[in-house]
Amino acid sequence: MVLVDGTWYSPGMPESLIDATLDFRKGVVDEATHTARIEERRNYLMRPKARPDAD
DSSP: EEETTTTOOOOOOHHHTTHHHHHHHHTOOOOOHHHHHHHHHGBBBBOOOSOOOOO
């Protein structure tokens, strides 16, 4: 797993999505591109394998 901006994602997530916030802060991408990349990260979000049990 890869920790990006405080959230765990799949290690197969492209570098452009990993660096979305960094690129935005450096001025490499505009706000619309940044927002689109953040939305695209949802496809790589790590999810629990099971639900919590009674314990």
